[in-house]
Amino acid sequence: MRRMTARPANTHQAHLLRLLRDGGRSSRAELGERIQLSRSKLAVEIDRLLETGLVATDGFAASRGGRRSHSVRLAPGLRFLGVDIGATSIDVAVTNGELEVLGHLNDSTDVKDGPVAVFEQVLAMAEKLKESGLAEGFDGVGIGVPGPVRFPEGVPVAPPIMPGWDGFPVREALSQEFGCSVMVDNDVNLMGLGEQHAGVARSVADFLCVKIGTGIGCGIIVGGQVYRGVTGCAGDIGHIQVDPQGRLCACGNRGCLEAHFSGAALARDAEEAAHSGRSAHLAVRLEASGRLTSADLAAAAAAGDPVALDMARTGGERVGQVIAGLVSFFNPGMVVIGGGVTGLGHTLLASVRSQVYRRSLPLATGNLPIVLGELGGMAGVIGATRLISDHLFSPA
């Protein structure tokens, strides 16, 4: 199949493409019920989309003796690539037009190596997916990076944990490499989009997605769209103060959330508990692997280690305190928690919930679900393909 060169010519065509992406194969009658168009105008727009090759008639219906097919679907050869760059790992996935994951690769990396090295790795992973026969090429690529992005240009801006990336023209450089449209966003926004597209927030228009990994960030979805703020850095909640007398943070302030509860802070706390002999369980793990991560802490907590459980609980209270403030401020329809630290699971969730339900206005918490994400490590790549398909399925 030739790669996607056409874009929808108007908002009706864009709407039709999104309906087919989200609902799959549909009859003309079904589409007609969901779009404000007369039957004849709908037929015109669908015919135009068929001409562009973005949409195909359903093979089955077309074979019934030459009668005009009443069902259409997105072109079966459409391929989107989703890339989720984390501080220490890369996820790459290829999807069809309906954003169903056809293949997925995960590799460890160090984002500190800078964009050139990291993108060499991304390109090699994308090549491997092509070689496996899942795609001949890509119609669009979405990319998430673990730091703030100037969204219209797709350029990281002073990302704290990404030295060497400041101002690097990610979108432009990768558009040339891939030969197709590329969109770049913050990894947390893409996690939010992913959970909305195919995860726990499917029917929710206004929600918060808190990602607790090496650092902490928050995706904000308003009216079904990512809210990015005026300079694209909305959701930077890692340095909200949880205790004026708290720990010194890497940012130079005292008592930031990230200094008390994040993948990095938990790893440090766990190693300290192992060294000091407070937790025999963690000491054994430290001896075995030489270092501890939040995954070790989660395993220790799951095994009933009281020190690990206490760390999960008190950490959850800190996050809960911040989320309580955000719930009071934003009055969301759902709070989704994702990222590596969610290995702490229900101990963490219980602590967060108790803080939010205790501290926020009853009117705000009455019907508020506070839940773990459903998609785990796939949320980011699915969100990335959602981002690029939203872009391509808009009038040019």
Next chain:
Amino acid sequence: MRRMTARPANTHQAHLLRLLRDGGRSSRAELGERIQLSRSKLAVEIDRLLETGLVATDGFAASRGGRRSHSVRLAPGLRFLGVDIGATSIDVAVTNGELEVLGHLNDSTDVKDGPVAVFEQVLAMAEKLKESGLAEGFDGVGIGVPGPVRFPEGVPVAPPIMPGWDGFPVREALSQEFGCSVMVDNDVNLMGLGEQHAGVARSVADFLCVKIGTGIGCGIIVGGQVYRGVTGCAGDIGHIQVDPQGRLCACGNRGCLEAHFSGAALARDAEEAAHSGRSAHLAVRLEASGRLTSADLAAAAAAGDPVALDMARTGGERVGQVIAGLVSFFNPGMVVIGGGVTGLGHTLLASVRSQVYRRSLPLATGNLPIVLGELGGMAGVIGATRLISDHLFSPA
């Protein structure tokens, strides 16, 4: 003039009415530049609006020998009523269609007396404005109340400082009394709308408006519209925790912002400083009036009383700490501070700014103005007329 009975028939007419509201008298050519319509379709829509009586030809142009006028304006007889109910006072203002204030009344009240007593007072004030010849009647009424509102129905929901108002059908009851459309919202949202319409936030689409009066609340404007949250209580920031070991709050939690800095908290602190002899200045004021308010504190601070200045400064740091978190989260284009406590002026502002600029991401604070509102006590009533005119200038 007969009262407004027509509503715009389509989005083009609605857009034209808003352009005339916000820009005043305009030529057809000027309107044509600002709206996506062919010249002939524009003429049709304007003629229809002229027929409804919502729009009038400009008197001057019409007198030039019968040639068809090229200028139009909103009907000069349009009258909106804006009502801003506070915990202890009521503001009522009448405006023309362009939301220019023609007359304004202020009266003290006690919102705890309940809706029946308060609305008797509001109706008497509106009557007085009519008797002064400013209006024969009203085409629409906007009302702000100091508590959460279920917006579509215009009904207060469990408002903490408004006993007796829970579930009272404000919108319905006053529509009957006034015989016209009524819209009800939280007072802080209306302050935000007012500052956006005619105040300091005129050109800003995404901003926060923090009102520090008896309590503390925050209006959130996203894309030029009030963001209300899923149950209408977004912006309830008074109970965000500023210190886990802080003061006991009326809500039962510890260290809420409102327990440390609000009109009520400041009045209590000022009286304590007067009683304990720490501030001679405040003691003199207390003796003179029997009680102290945040206005006394502002006067003492303005006169250089060190105790009052210190209270303004430390209080400002508490508010600044919360605003810093909101700036990190929401990345707004501006922060507007309003309400009674703004009498503390630049001492307060300096404290807030130092916290925000120190604690939030540079990308978020780089071009962020943190300013006092421009409209003072008029922001709420102007916002109320903006609210009802937005409603009436929408397709029915």
